[in-house]
Amino acid sequence: MPSVSVEIKARCSRPGNIRRFLRAYHADFRGVDRQIDTYFRVSRGRLKLREGIIENALIYYERADQRSSKHCKAVLFKCPDPKMMKKILTAVCSVLTVVDKRREIYFIGNVKFHIDRVKGLGNFFEIEAQGRSRKSGTAKLRAQCEFYQKALGIPKEDLIADSYSDRILKSARRGKEKPRRKAKSGNPALSF
Numbered sequence: 001m002p003s004v005s006v007e008i009k010a011r012c013s014r015p016g017n018i019r020r021f022l023r024a025y026h027a028d029f030r031g032v033d034r035q036i037d038t039y040f041r042v043s044r045g046r047l048k049l050r051e052g053i054i055e056n057a058l059i060y061y062e063r064a065d066q067r068s069s070k071h072c073k074a075v076l077f078k079c080p081d082p083k084m085m086k087k088i089l090t091a092v093c094s095v096l097t098v099v100d101k102r103r104e105i106y107f108i109g110n111v112k113f114h115i116d117r118v119k120g121l122g123n124f125f126e127i128e129a130q131g132r133s134r135k136s137g138t139a140k141l142r143a144q145c146e147f148y149q150k151a152l153g154i155p156k157e158d159l160i161a162d163s164y165s166d167r168i169l170k171s172a173r174r175g176k177e178k179p180r181r182k183a184k185s186g187n188p189a190l191s192f
Contacts, residue, residue, distance in 0.1 A: 005072045005130045006141040007063075008149055010158040012125040015115045019104075021152055022113060027106040030054060035101050038086060039165045040093035046163065049089060051082040054105060058085055065161045069145045071138055072128075097172075099164045111144055118164050120171060125154070 012018065022029075035052040045062040061074035079085050100119040105112065114126040127148045129141035160167075 003074050003076060003130060003132060004138065004141070005074065005128050006069050006138060006145045007072055007126060007128040008069050008145055008154070009124060009126045009160050009163075010149075010154050011160065012115065012123040012158075015123055015125070018113075018115055018125055018152060022106045022108075025108055027108045027113065030105040030107065033103045033105060035099075035103050037099040037101070037165070038089075039096040039099070040089055041096045042093065046165065047089075047093070048099075048165070049079070049082060049086055051086070052103075056080070056082045058089075063163075065163075065166070069142050069149070071142075097165050097168050099168060101164070108148075111148060113148075116164075118167075121164060121167055124160070124164075125152075127152075 031054050033052040033054040035050055035055065037048045037050050040047045040049070042060075045060055047058075047060045050057050050059060056079045058077040058079050059074060061072055063072040102117045104115040106115075107113070110130050112126075112128040112130060114124075114128070116124045116126065118124060127145050129144040131137070131141055162170075
């Protein structure tokens with residue numbers, strides 16, 4: 001099903017504050033999901049297979065990497081058999097990376113909130129104002145997203161531009177880089 005959304009993603013040092021806010025606003029708590037997102041190599045956008053207890057879906061999306069609220073075009077297919085879908089996609093496309101997370105899911109109207117603990121990365125918070133089509137009005141969705149960002153007191157410096165998959169790939173590259181060796185000289189000016 002095609003959809004449009006505007007979203008923000010931020011580092012989250014105080015998930016308890018977010019939970020209290022969501023309870024105070026009578027958010028609909030949908031549950032805690034352990035999600036494994038397998039990302040596949042594609043020529044543009046991102047393609048991921050989500051395997052969870054609550055959500056199982058194949059999701060293709062295009063979204064700019066920017067810190068502020070971002071417009072996202074997505075196509076989502078609810079996947080009744082994610083294990084079989086993973087076998088097919090792995091045979092056709094190569095796996096780019098895997099994101100393993102614990103996700104708390106809340107809704108206030110059409111706005112979805114996630115409190116995520118991502119393996120190897122830490123805690124994050126997402127606000128996703130969802131619409132069914134372009135007629136939903138990107139400006140309205142952006143205003144909803146930014147309203148909650150402000151109401152929750154999320155500072156701009158906590159916003160992140162990239163996806164969890166990008167962060168995991170960057171972290172893996174940093175781990176593979178070999179540190180420079182010190183020069184074999186007693187001269188400290190020649191040390192690196």
